[in-house]
Every structure is written in C-alpha cells, then in structure tokens.
Amino acid sequence: STFSEPSDTSGDTFTAPSGSAFEELESYKADLVRMCTRSEKAPLDEIQDMVAELEMLGEQVGIGQASSNSGLLSGEWELLYSPEDMTRSSPFFWAFRRAFPDESDQIFGITDSIPAPIKEVGPAFQDIEVEVSNDGRSASGKFVSRVKVATLGGAATSIMTTRASIVGIEGLDGIRLRIESTKPEESTVLKKLGPLGEFLNENAPPFPSGDALERAAPGSSEVVMRTTYCDEGLRISRNEDRYREPFVWRRK
Numbered sequence: 001s002t003f004s005e006p007s008d009t010s011g012d013t014f015t016a017p018s019g020s021a022f023e024e025l026e027s028y029k030a031d032l033v034r035m036c037t038r039s040e041k042a043p044l045d046e047i048q049d050m051v052a053e054l055e056m057l058g059e060q061v062g063i064g065q066a067s068s069n070s071g072l073l074s075g076e077w078e079l080l081y082s083p084e085d086m087t088r089s090s091p092f093f094w095a096f097r098r099a100f101p102d103e104s105d106q107i108f109g110i111t112d113s114i115p116a117p118i119k120e121v122g123p124a125f126q127d128i129e130v131e132v133s134n135d136g137r138s139a140s141g142k143f144v145s146r147v148k149v150a151t152l153g154g155a156a157t158s159i160m161t162t163r164a165s166i167v168g169i170e171g172l173d174g175i176r177l178r179i180e181s182t183k184p185e186e187s188t189v190l191k192k193l194g195p196l197g198e199f200l201n202e203n204a205p206p207f208p209s210g211d212a213l214e215r216a217a218p219g220s221s222e223v224v225m226r227t228t229y230c231d232e233g234l235r236i237s238r239n240e241d242r243y244r245e246p247f248v249w250r251r252k
Contacts, residue, residue, distance in 0.1 A: 181206035
C-alpha cells in the first residue's frame with residue numbers, strides 16, 4: 001500500500017504517520033497471510049494475537065477502520081483462515097447456531113469429524129455489494145457466500161451457496177445480514193445426468209433457509225458481521241455472537 005499525505009487545512013489537527021509505522025503494518029499483514037496459508041493450520045490463539053496486533057497498528061495509522069461505511073467491503077473475497085470448518089464462514093451457520101443453540105455444536109461436531117478424503121471443504125469465497133446512505137446511518141446490498149464441498153474423494157462436489165440481504169449498519173464496523181436462501185450449486189452428481197442434470201442445476205429453486213430459520217426461532221435469520229480491519233487487500237471479519245473467533249479474508 002502507498003500513502004499520500006493529505007493537505008492539512010485545519011492547523012495542527014493532522015499528523016502524518018511515519019513511514020516506519022506503515023512498514024510495520026505491511027509486515028504484519030504479510031506475516032498474517034503466511035500464517036494463514038501455511039500447510040499446517042495455525043492455532044487459533046496465534047491468529048488471535050496476530051489479528052489483535054494488526055488491528056492496533058491499523059488504528060494507529062488510520063487504515064482499515066470504520067469498515068461498515070468505508071466503501072472497501074464491496075468486492076469478492078477469498079477465505080484464508082477460519083477458526084472452525086470453512087463452512088462456518090457462511091452466515092447461514094451463524095444464523096443456524098442462533099436458531100438451534102443447544103443442538104448446533106453437536107451437529108457440527110459430527111460433520112466436522114468426517115475425515116478427508118471422504119469430506120473436503122474449500123475454497124470459500126464471499127461476494128459483497130453494499131451501498132451506504134449519505135448520512136452513514138443505513139445500508140443495503142447483497143451478500144453471497146460460496147463454499148466448495150467435496151465428498152467421496154472428490155467424486156461428488158458442489159458449491160454451497162448462501163444468499164443474504166444487507167439490511168443495516170451496526171456501529172462503525174458492523175453490517176446486519178438477513179439470510180434468504182441456501183442451495184448446492186454446480187453439483188457434479190447432477191451434471192452426470194447430462195442435459196437433465198444441467199437443467200436441474202440451473203433451475204432448481206434454492207431452499208428458503210431464512211424463512212425456515214424464522215419458523216424455528218423468530219429473529220434468528222438476521223446476524224451481524226463485524227469487520228474490525230478492512231483495506232484494499234485484506235479483511236478481518238467476525239460473527240458478532242462469537243467475536244473472539246476471527247475470519248481472515250483476502251481480496252480476490
């Protein structure tokens with residue numbers, strides 16, 4: 001990243017951060033990316049420490065803050081680190097936990113324990129389109145989560161796609177999401193059926209997961225994503241209900 005010092009027309013109210021501060025920030029970003037992408041998954045506590053340091057440095061130099069209305073959230077993002085199974089980067093699972101707080105951990109524990117190559121997950125992506133009102137008090141837009149899931153040694157794959165609406169802003173770093181639908185797209189099982197499978201892949205209606213969650217527990221279809229750091233290339237986001245477990249994303 002580069003930095004151009006803005007003109008200061010208000011006396012001594014602005015002090016340009018030193019080049020060394022930016023260099024330190026860039027160094028921490030590079031270290032965090034390396035930690036997230038190494039072959040052996042990094043322990044959560046190490047990621048938490050690196051993220052906390054990055055957020056502190058970003059605040060010191062005025063980069064990556066106020067993400068809910070900075071204009072940098074929009075775009076396509078690739079998941080680099082998830083504190084749990086990659087599927088949990090989808091806000092559908094955040095909402096599922098709210099709807100079924102007593103059963104969710106047991107259900108996730110069973111599915112997470114299925115070893116590779118019987119089940120493999122990833123990569124995961126998010127597409128975000130957000131528009132913030134002129135007064136910065138409200139927002140609207142679209143949010144799409146895509147996670148590739150492969151089973152039986154890759155014989156069957158699909159892209160678990162959750163679509164949500166952005167329905168509001170929560171403070172300086174939060175956006176409120178309302179889950180709308182979930183659908184396994186690009187299923188290789190259906191593709192093996194030839195033209196019929198392609199037709200079903202493209203035209204089968206998505207499951208109205210948001211409505212289903214609301215019937216199970218009113219209000220559970222809405223979740224808050226807190227983004228505590230976001231610049232042109234890197235993003236740290238969190239499920240508000242599990243704030244100590246950060247997700248690390250890189251702009252695709």
